[in-house]
Amino acid sequence: MDFRRINNLPPYVFAQVNQLKLEARRAGEDIVDLGFGNPDIPSPGFVVDKLAEAAANERNHRYSASRGIPNLRKAIVDRYARRFGVELDPETEAINTIGAKEGLSHLMWTLVQPGDVALVPEPSYPIHIYAAALAGAEVRRVPVLHRADYFEHLHEAFLDSWPRPRVIICSFPHNPTTKTVGLEFFEKLVAFAREHDVMLVHDFAYADITFDGYEAPSLLQVPGAKEVGVELYTLTKGHSMAGWRVGFVVGNPEMVGALAKLKSYLDYGTFQPIQIASIVALNEGDDHVRDVQEVYKKRRDILVDGLHRAGWPIEKPLGTMFVWAPIPEEYSHLNSLDFTFHLLKEAKVAVSPGIGFGPSGEGFVRFALVENEHRTGQAVRGIRKALDKLTPLA
Numbered sequence: 001m002d003f004r005r006i007n008n009l010p011p012y013v014f015a016q017v018n019q020l021k022l023e024a025r026r027a028g029e030d031i032v033d034l035g036f037g038n039p040d041i042p043s044p045g046f047v048v049d050k051l052a053e054a055a056a057n058e059r060n061h062r063y064s065a066s067r068g069i070p071n072l073r074k075a076i077v078d079r080y081a082r083r084f085g086v087e088l089d090p091e092t093e094a095i096n097t098i099g100a101k102e103g104l105s106h107l108m109w110t111l112v113q114p115g116d117v118a119l120v121p122e123p124s125y126p127i128h129i130y131a132a133a134l135a136g137a138e139v140r141r142v143p144v145l146h147r148a149d150y151f152e153h154l155h156e157a158f159l160d161s162w163p164r165p166r167v168i169i170c171s172f173p174h175n176p177t178t179k180t181v182g183l184e185f186f187e188k189l190v191a192f193a194r195e196h197d198v199m200l201v202h203d204f205a206y207a208d209i210t211f212d213g214y215e216a217p218s219l220l221q222v223p224g225a226k227e228v229g230v231e232l233y234t235l236t237k238g239h240s241m242a243g244w245r246v247g248f249v250v251g252n253p254e255m256v257g258a259l260a261k262l263k264s265y266l267d268y269g270t271f272q273p274i275q276i277a278s279i280v281a282l283n284e285g286d287d288h289v290r291d292v293q294e295v296y297k298k299r300r301d302i303l304v305d306g307l308h309r310a311g312w313p314i315e316k317p318l319g320t321m322f323v324w325a326p327i328p329e330e331y332s333h334l335n336s337l338d339f340t341f342h343l344l345k346e347a348k349v350a351v352s353p354g355i356g357f358g359p360s361g362e363g364f365v366r367f368a369l370v371e372n373e374h375r376t377g378q379a380v381r382g383i384r385k386a387l388d389k390l391t392p393l394a
Helices: 004-008 013-026 045-055 070-084 099-111 126-134 150-160 183-196 253-266 272-284 286-309 336-347 373-389
Strands: 094-097 117-122 138-143 167-170 199-203 229-234 247-251 322-326 364-368
Touching (some): 013 336, 045 272, 070 272, 094 099, 099 167, 099 199, 099 253, 117 126, 126 138, 126 167, 138 150, 150 167, 150 183, 167 183, 183 199, 229 253, 247 253, 286 322, 286 373, 336 364, 336 373
Parallel strands (some): 117 138, 117 167, 167 199, 199 229
Antiparallel strands (some): 094 247
16 A cells, blocks of 8 residues: 655664564563653652643533643743743734644644755754655755854855755754754854744743753744744643643744644644643743753763763753763764664663664664663663673774
């Protein structure tokens, strides 16, 4: 059978790692899973209590609103006002989505069609590429390099593309590379977008996971940003609510309105008790977000400091819940998938191969900080032994 759009999707590289991990566990091996970025920190107790209370109310069992109930949209704009000093209209500049992936995917349906071009960072979280591709657009990948000026890469890619790109997708702090930017990056990007009549979509998934004094700026902090762009915000990471699937698109009222129109045909919104509990998370969860930051920072330090002592120096990221690590030079004869397989077999540690995020991810692996401090230390000890078993490149 011919299944149209999905025939263009490549084989899922991570499935190979997942299969080997499953086989190892079935054989009784203790695998420390630092591969899949599935947050393990429990959701706040007061949010769970509110969910239970709202779920017991039968009035909340009916269809909800695809845009999100009014008090939820008010809660997200209040959060933006507190956190970023950004003023938003909850009626026209904010919409609730069923997680950021759903929001981005359906947003792309409204922004691009076959014949359009979208610029996307690479290596990339896969949905950034395939949301645009599944909407029919040609995706032009722009390398994200730690030591390079990403804006200059974007500028060159835009001028080298024909037709001119209609949408620029970006995401900082960046998954998987952990690259961060300052507000000046968004200032240049907004000025460029206004000059060239291009739309901006910023996935702000790691807005709340930052370290060492760094604070991630919002695209919408730039004057005029709402004229050209929107931002995706989610409760997944900072609020520890991954399985709840609560996200938002905020910013340009025309783009938000287009998504609202499309979603009115596709869904009735998240289960209303989840929306009600999310209001409490946004309004009362700032302390929890700070606690989550500290948990990830401790895990980051245990992992990076431990690997450094093992002879694998890695730069500490300023944001995200990941560590992006170049394969040690003496083992660079192994590709990222083979190196991942070696760590799984010998260290009993699962990581994500860089190639799974795009061709320029080759030579790297990604660690997800999703195991507790004890288990993270266990992973470091296993990796040290696994590196000793490899034959270095002469």
